[in-house]
Amino acid sequence: MKAGRYGVYGGQYVPETLMSALIELEETYGRVSLDPEFSRRLGWYLHEYAGRETPLTYCENLSRDLGCRVYLKREDLLHGGAHKLNNTLGQALMAKFMGKRRLIAETGAGQHGVATAIAGAALGLPVEVYMGEVDTRRQALNVFRMELLGARVIPVASGTRTLKDAINAAMRDWVANSRDTHYLLGSCVGPHPFPWIVRDFQSVIGEEARRQVLEREGRLPDTVVACVGGGSNAIGIFYPFVNDDVALVGVEAGGEGLDTAHHGASLSGGSVGVFQGALSYLLQDGDGQALETHSIAAGLDHPSVGPEHAMLKDSGRVRYEAVTDAEALHAFRYLSRTEGIIPALESAHAVAYALRAAGDLGEDGILVINLSGRGDKDVAEVANLPGGAA
Amino acid sequence: MSRIDGLFARKNPVFIGFTVAGDPGIETSFRVAKTMIDAGVDLLEIAIPYSDPVADGPVIERAHARALRAGTTPDDVFALVRQVREHAPDLPVVLFTYYNIVYRRGLDRFFAETAAAGADGVLIVDLPVEESGEVAPSALRHGIDRIALIAPTTSPERQHAILREASGFVYLISLEGVTGERDRLPLHVAGLVGAVREKTDLPLAVGFGVSRPEHVGAVAAVGANGVIVGSALVRIVEEHLGDEAGMHEALRTAIKAMRCGIVPDPGPDIPRRERVEG
Ligand SMILES: Cc1ncc(COP(=O)(O)O)c(C=O)c1O
Numbered sequence: 001m002k003a004g005r006y007g008v009y010g011g012q013y014v015p016e017t018l019m020s021a022l023i024e025l026e027e028t029y030g031r032v033s034l035d036p037e038f039s040r041r042l043g044w045y046l047h048e049y050a051g052r053e054t055p056l057t058y059c060e061n062l063s064r065d066l067g068c069r070v071y072l073k074r075e076d077l078l079h080g081g082a083h084k085l086n087n088t089l090g091q092a093l094m095a096k097f098m099g100k101r102r103l104i105a106e107t108g109a110g111q112h113g114v115a116t117a118i119a120g121a122a123l124g125l126p127v128e129v130y131m132g133e134v135d136t137r138r139q140a141l142n143v144f145r146m147e148l149l150g151a152r153v154i155p156v157a158s159g160t161r162t163l164k165d166a167i168n169a170a171m172r173d174w175v176a177n178s179r180d181t182h183y184l185l186g187s188c189v190g191p192h193p194f195p196w197i198v199r200d201f202q203s204v205i206g207e208e209a210r211r212q213v214l215e216r217e218g219r220l221p222d223t224v225v226a227c228v229g230g231g232s233n234a235i236g237i238f239y240p241f242v243n244d245d246v247a248l249v250g251v252e253a254g255g256e257g258l259d260t261a262h263h264g265a266s267l268s269g270g271s272v273g274v275f276q277g278a279l280s281y282l283l284q285d286g287d288g289q290a291l292e293t294h295s296i297a298a299g300l301d302h303p304s305v306g307p308e309h310a311m312l313k314d315s316g317r318v319r320y321e322a323v324t325d326a327e328a329l330h331a332f333r334y335l336s337r338t339e340g341i342i343p344a345l346e347s348a349h350a351v352a353y354a355l356r357a358a359g360d361l362g363e364d365g366i367l368v369i370n371l372s373g374r375g376d377k378d379v380a381e382v383a384n385l386p387g388g389a390a
Numbered sequence: 391m392s393r394i395d396g397l398f399a400r401k402n403p404v405f406i407g408f409t410v411a412g413d414p415g416i417e418t419s420f421r422v423a424k425t426m427i428d429a430g431v432d433l434l435e436i437a438i439p440y441s442d443p444v445a446d447g448p449v450i451e452r453a454h455a456r457a458l459r460a461g462t463t464p465d466d467v468f469a470l471v472r473q474v475r476e477h478a479p480d481l482p483v484v485l486f487t488y489y490n491i492v493y494r495r496g497l498d499r500f501f502a503e504t505a506a507a508g509a510d511g512v513l514i515v516d517l518p519v520e521e522s523g524e525v526a527p528s529a530l531r532h533g534i535d536r537i538a539l540i541a542p543t544t545s546p547e548r549q550h551a552i553l554r555e556a557s558g559f560v561y562l563i564s565l566e567g568v569t570g571e572r573d574r575l576p577l578h579v580a581g582l583v584g585a586v587r588e589k590t591d592l593p594l595a596v597g598f599g600v601s602r603p604e605h606v607g608a609v610a611a612v613g614a615n616g617v618i619v620g621s622a623l624v625r626i627v628e629e630h631l632g633d634e635a636g637m638h639e640a641l642r643t644a645i646k647a648m649r650c651g652i653v654p655d656p657g658p659d660i661p662r663r664e665r666v667e668g
Contacts, residue, residue, distance in 0.1 A: 011520075011521050012518060012520055012521060013489050013516045013517060013518075013521055014444075014516055014518065015444065015445040015515055015516055015539075015541075016518055016539040016540065016541045016543075016544060016552075016563065017445075017541040017542070017543050017563060017566055017567070018543075019518050019520075019541075019543070019544070019548065020541075020543040020544065020545060020548075021543070023545075158448070158451060158452075158455070159441070159442070159455070164442065168442055168443075168444050171444045172444060172445075172446075172447070172567075172568045175444075175445065175566070175567055175568050176566055176567035176568065177566075178543070178566070179543075179566070273490050273493060273494055274489050274490040274493050274516075275442070275490060276442065276444070277516075279493075282490075284490070284494065286494070287463050287464055287491065287494060287495075288440075288490040288491045288493065288494030288495070289440065289441040289458065290441045290442055
């Protein structure tokens with residue numbers, strides 16, 4: 001397999017001006033990933049600052065309801081409230097090692113923007129975050145958090161005004177400023193080496209979960225479930241299990257249903273194409289134009305997915321399913337009541353799939369759900385929906 | 391000799407105009423192209439509208455959006471090229487596209503249709519030389535030049551790799567950034583032209599940010615064989631959306647003024663390289 005390729009997927013489909021920045025990034029990452037000083041400093045930030053390791057919580061009530069042994073990997077308890085900080089601390093530290101003086105990022109739900117703002121504040125790097133105008137409205141709390149953390153939020157009014165256009169805007173900024181700016185991409189998408197770097201920094205989730213479940217149960221789980229937007233929390237928990245006899249299920253945004261035009265399920269409902277720097281699955285029309293997507297979860301509202309997931313889909317190693325907005329909303333309320341844990345709407349997709357499928361495992365079955373983030377950011381939006389907290 | 395080679399052999403420097411097919415509408419778009427040609431554009435670059443034009447600044451990005459809203463498809467773009475070809479049989483035409491349009495259609499089909507429509511070259515803005523392995527033979531088979539891009543950030547080693555595959559002319563990106571008008575051109579343009587000139591006999595055209603008559607003059611003065619003007623012309627279309635007569639008039643005026651920035655070189659005998667025909 002060629003460097004930067006996952007099977008046929010991945011690659012570097014970017015404007016020429018960016019190639020030198022990608023080459024520099026690849027070299028730097030190759031170097032720091034072997035540098036004990038880098039590992040020591042990142043380890044310190046993850047442990048002392050961000051609160052790793054996160055618990056693997058056995059959920060008694062959920063287990064009773066689902067009829068199997070259910071664990072939640074608690075990335076909601078990571079500082080900032082989502083798995084995103086694993087990646088932003090790693091990349092921000094790397095940016096320091098490269099001598100970059102400014103961080104830019106895109107954000108959908110706002111969680112990656114918040115995590116970048118946190119890492120920038122902690123490491124003394126100014127942060128500017130591109131965010132689609134639609135998302136600045138539906139995730140207003142996170143806009144305020146980013147500003148409070150000293151970041152500048154730049155609303156993006158072009159295209160669909162959501163995550164995809166925020167990525168376009170950040171890429172344009174990087175094309176102009178790559179010499180002194182690091183583009184801190186928030187998921188395992190985009191051109192090589194981003195999918196590789198993000199997967200490495202997020203793999204801490206799966207490494208911990210694998211060890212924790214072995215300690216607790218003396219064996220590996222039967223199934224690991226995670227939601228898939230760009231795919232970073234999912235690849236993070238899946239990767240250390242890829243060579244094990246463990247079923248892996250990625251859950252995409254089914255929106256109003258895969259039979260409608262309103263969803264974000266690029267693996268379940270898309271086709272192969274080049275988008276934002278990589279060859280992967282994509283929601284596109286017959287001419288190759290990206291389609292508008294929809295999800296109740298802003299972080300899953302995106303027409304494409306990381307190239308490694310495309311490979312894992314084709315090989316059959318990971319099964320990809322979709323759950324609808326309504327199922328996710330039900331799971332959001334259900335987990336809040338049943339376990340006292342309010343999940344992010346993104347993570348609620350993984351919970352919703354578990355609610356649908358756990359019956360198949362039997363009472364000795366072990367199910368691990370990656371709870372990628374907490375739902376505080378979504379509370380205001382859900383309160384405005386019919387049914388509110390009900 | 392191809393139309394592109396012929397043009398650069400008889401004229402130096404040449405004036406290259408850029409337009410987004412289907413902006414602001416499919417039919418108006420041909421009239422815009424016609425005005426540009428009649429006003430003295432030597433080579434026309436026609437962009438295929440795309441949903442996510444990441445190499446483009448706001449002006450051209452909005453043009454892509456207008457063209458897509460008007461329903462423009464790649465089929466319409468090929469039809470536009472055929473119309474242009476009929477209107478100006480000798481004018482070199484280069485299609486400017488993002489790679490997914492090509493990939494989705496299938497490489498061979500894309501280049502076959504490009505050739506059948508009468509275009510001479512294709513420039514794929516997000517396909518660096520590292521990824522172009524499958525595209526090169528397809529373009530060659532259909533006799534289409536693949537216009538290569540070199541940026542100020544391109545290392546000398548990569549310049550060599552890019553130039554090995556290039557044909558037609560080489561597009562030098564004048565600045566680190568996306569397309570769009572700038573008040574001033576960066577000082578390093580002369581250095582870039584000089585550095586690439588040492589490595590190739592292909593004509594060199596400079597674009598990105600070139601938007602005023604004095605820029606055109608400055609680019610010509612540092613020894614480039616062509617200047618490319620995009621956003622400044624696209625902006626004129628945008629500013630005259632409700633007034634098509636005014637649009638054509640303003641385009642004519644702007645192109646004439648910019649052409650005046652070029653002082654023609656009396657001896658248009660730039661070194662030529664043997665062309666490999668497919
Ligand atoms: C809590 C949470 N989970 C999941 C996602 C989706 O991203 P990914 O698929 O990269 O994990 C997001 C994105 O914003 C998020 O905030």
